[in-house]
Amino acid sequence: KFNFCAGPAALPEPVLRQAQEELLDWGGRGCSVMEVSHRSPEFTEVAETAEQDLRDLLQVPDNYKVLFLQGGATAQFSAVPWNLFGAGSQVADYIYTGQWAKKAIAEAQRYGRVNIVASSEDRNFTYAPGPDSWRQTGDAAYFHYTPNETIGGVEFDYVPEVSCPLVADMSSNILSQPVPVEKFGVIYAGAQKNIGPSGIAVVIVRDDLLDRAREDIPRSLSWNVAADAGSMDNTPATFAWYLSGLVFKWLKAQGGVGAMEALSARKSSMLYDFIDNSDFYSSPVEPGSRSRMNVPFVLADDRLDGAFLQQSEEAGLLNLKGHRSVGGMRASLYNAVPVEAVQALVDFMADFERRMG
Numbered sequence: 001k002f003n004f005c006a007g008p009a010a011l012p013e014p015v016l017r018q019a020q021e022e023l024l025d026w027g028g029r030g031c032s033v034m035e036v037s038h039r040s041p042e043f044t045e046v047a048e049t050a051e052q053d054l055r056d057l058l059q060v061p062d063n064y065k066v067l068f069l070q071g072g073a074t075a076q077f078s079a080v081p082w083n084l085f086g087a088g089s090q091v092a093d094y095i096y097t098g099q100w101a102k103k104a105i106a107e108a109q110r111y112g113r114v115n116i117v118a119s120s121e122d123r124n125f126t127y128a129p130g131p132d133s134w135r136q137t138g139d140a141a142y143f144h145y146t147p148n149e150t151i152g153g154v155e156f157d158y159v160p161e162v163s164c165p166l167v168a169d170m171s172s173n174i175l176s177q178p179v180p181v182e183k184f185g186v187i188y189a190g191a192q193k194n195i196g197p198s199g200i201a202v203v204i205v206r207d208d209l210l211d212r213a214r215e216d217i218p219r220s221l222s223w224n225v226a227a228d229a230g231s232m233d234n235t236p237a238t239f240a241w242y243l244s245g246l247v248f249k250w251l252k253a254q255g256g257v258g259a260m261e262a263l264s265a266r267k268s269s270m271l272y273d274f275i276d277n278s279d280f281y282s283s284p285v286e287p288g289s290r291s292r293m294n295v296p297f298v299l300a301d302d303r304l305d306g307a308f309l310q311q312s313e314e315a316g317l318l319n320l321k322g323h324r325s326v327g328g329m330r331a332s333l334y335n336a337v338p339v340e341a342v343q344a345l346v347d348f349m350a351d352f353e354r355r356m357g
């Protein structure tokens with residue numbers, strides 16, 4: 001069966017097999033990795049290797065800290081204003097492109113002023129606004145955007161050029177292509193799409209930003225505290241961290257993020273080309289902003305949605321239902337989804353159209 005879930009998403013099968021083999025007896029120690037102290041030399045090695053592999057994959061410069069923190073991307077977009085509103089400007093620039101940007105904006109508004117630089121609400125969040133339309137603040141504490149809106153299926157095909165620290169919620173497209181990390185102040189991502197199981201978030205933060213936190217920041221949200229403690233100020237999500245490390249090794253063996261970029265281009269264009277050549281299916285997203293990771297599509301007759309979902313599930317194509325706020329279908333094509341899955345989906349869609357169209 002093929003899993004198109006938007007998150008928690010499919011994990012690479014070899015990773016799951018290795019985790020299964022090691023579950024009860026990790027490396028001959030007679031216990032599970034979950035039962036080992038996070039401060040033990042064995043787990044320290046897991047943690048350090050995972051960090052180094054992630055640094056290698058994304059070519060993270062030395063002046064950035066890489067943190068593995070408990071909780072997901074919601075904890076991190078809540079942590080952003082706490083960590084960056086302490087040293088001067090109380091205004092932040094945000095691009096409003098959909099549901100995840102909206103939630104991040106609402107959090108920042110609790111602690112400072114948010115300037116909406118650009119919004120795609122006018123066309124129901126179906127595009128990524130280009131820089132010509134921006135209204136930037138001169139002295140913003142930071143500039144936040146969501147490079148890939150998981151729900152709307154909208155992805156930026158460029159990195160914003162800004163004069164203040166650039167903050168990106170890369171939850172749903174991290175590790176799917178090379179990124180110029182040096183252009184960012186902070187990159188954060190919940191793990192459960194392209195990294196590992198839910199329960200952990202990765203934060204990549206430039207070290208000169210670690211002293212900008214509000215004084216009343218909760219300890220558990222402080223990147224500075226986490227960086228000083230090697231992400232172990234309190235008990236980390238050890239199993240999720242270990243599994244993320246296995247995914248990083250798998251990614252390296254596949255050829256790294258360059259290979260994932262080629263693969264995601266191939267998979268997503270297979271599906272978009274098919275949709276664009278059909279009158280039965282359509283994509284609501286403007287062509288230049290279509291996500292390589294999350295592909296929403298609708299049927300010309302939404303009375304067939306139920307039959308489509310039931311029959312696709314019977315055909316072994318799982319979790320194609322669109323987000324409740326958008327409707328229709330959504331196929332998420334993260335790194336662990338193989339080309340064969342997309343081929344099977346396209347074949348099913350063609351067959352469904354023949355029978356029902």
Ligand code: PLP
Nearest residue numbers: 007072073074100150171172190
């Ligand atoms: N940001 C984006 C882009 C997401 O896709 C998600 C979850 O799907 C989140 C934030 C929220 O992540 P979490 O559930 O880990 O808090």
